[in-house]
Amino acid sequence: MRATDYARPPRRALLGAVALLSMAAVAAGDPGEPAADVSPRREASDALRAKLATPLQLNSAGEAELRKTLAQLARAVDAELFVDRRIDPTTRIRLSVGETSFGQVLDLLAEQAGAEWAAAGDLIYVGPPGTRQGLPVALRDARRRVAKLNGRSRRAWRAKRAIDWERLATPRALVERTVAQAGWRLDDADAVPHDLWPAGATPEMPLGERMTVLLYGFGLDWRPEQRGRTVAIVPR
Template sequence: MFAWCGLAANAVDATDWLRGPALRTRLESPIHLTWNRRELKEGLVGISKQLRVAVFLDRRVDPHQRIDIAAANLSVGELLKTIAAEADLGQAWIGPVLYFGPRDTARQLPEVLDRRRREVANLAAPQRRLLGRRSALTWPRLTTPTDVLREVNAAYDVRLDDSAVLPHDLWDATELPPLSFVEQVTLVTSGFDLTFQWEEPARSYRLIPFPAAAESNDVARPATEPDRRADAAASEEPEAARRDQRVADIERRRITLRVAEARLESLLAHLERQLGLQFEMAEAHDGERGDARADSAGDQDGPDSLLSQRVTLEVSEATVDEFLSQLFANTGLRFRREGLRVHVSRER
């Protein structure tokens, strides 16, 4: 289990990045983490270094946007998805590197990568071996993406069409794990919504726009590391059975969390995403609505008016109900849980 301690990495230092089975194990490991108004890039770089899970932030994303995270008993993989959701970003795996970027780009990346890999797989054996060779991708601060591509091309003895011009950009120092030629070029060009097309296979290529989603021959699937498909039978499982399983899971869940001055509304949104709870706001609990209507002339404020307040709490190994009891204590709100549904009303 990991506890995030808020460290950040500001330089390129050699990191023993996780790959393959070790990476899968890490992504399934539980973690507790709290961010209060933490800058996105600073937080991602820090957690990436600590957990040895390589991440890459698209050039178009504001690295200074501030994120609130309250993660309790999530897996590392779930946490990274939560961070992306909070920043309104998509995710895609480029080899052992988790890309964070615009949702449209992230949605197309798996298919783009799959096409480029199939093209390499159809080459002669010597060319396949050369382009499939994995090498670490690093560059110092103030490097341009054109410079990065130039180094990649030199390493694999290929040429980029002279007419190709990437917009001038200066990138921060970056260190990534060993990647193949396709993965390296895709990672660099994805921030411009570009991919590549061979002019002379394994010799020279040119940059082209991402294919439109409608042009894809296959339905794009989220890229995961490793590339494991969900069991098809799961999609056929009756909805009632799936719901019962989610309820059973929530009953077994134990929560460890510490937050300070966090907005109650933000915490509830986190809990909906992370635990699958559904919070429903009402004037009063069922059975009390007559009283609520009688009082409504003198009190028009429902529970929504109390959600902007800030709360501080610390729980350890609490059940869901124990956690909710502490969460709503002294807020002027009360709750009643029925499975995954949590009815919240103003105290009367």
């Protein structure tokens, strides 16, 4: 199975790579106001919507690897990107010289990679076709499940925390870590398939939504059981 690729590699890796694409943010009015040509994503935070509208000047053209191009984009606008394990990060993509916005470049890259992207708060999730509709639905379902819990449990799963992990981390360990941060227990850890992921991170987000993001690439979801404070992993 292909490991999830987080498109924000260490600074050392970026400096050592040959830059096939040069990008520079262009000053354009109030950075807090999204441009009219960028459609706000339903689950995007205000900060991310502003970043999606950030103008970019593409100073060179040519083929590049999807993973490296996304990494450069993330650095250019200080965005957080997470690439679904079902997307090949080595896919070759091509961009043309010119001025555009971060959101428009994401649309173009996703189209060339046979992918879609969707926002989850401050996070941009790049996944297979269906992600643009499917991930927001999964996030809303997670919020509805959390809303049905008692007050203490609701507060625990709504708590916003960031997470990062080292290279070769397993999604199973990350799910267990998330459940433990909520003060709950994972009912069947083996229900999370084994995989090895490169180093990565997610920004601050509710623990319940982080669970959804971590499991989405496996076609799985999570169900909280108030009695016993346990979490079951189930098909989505």
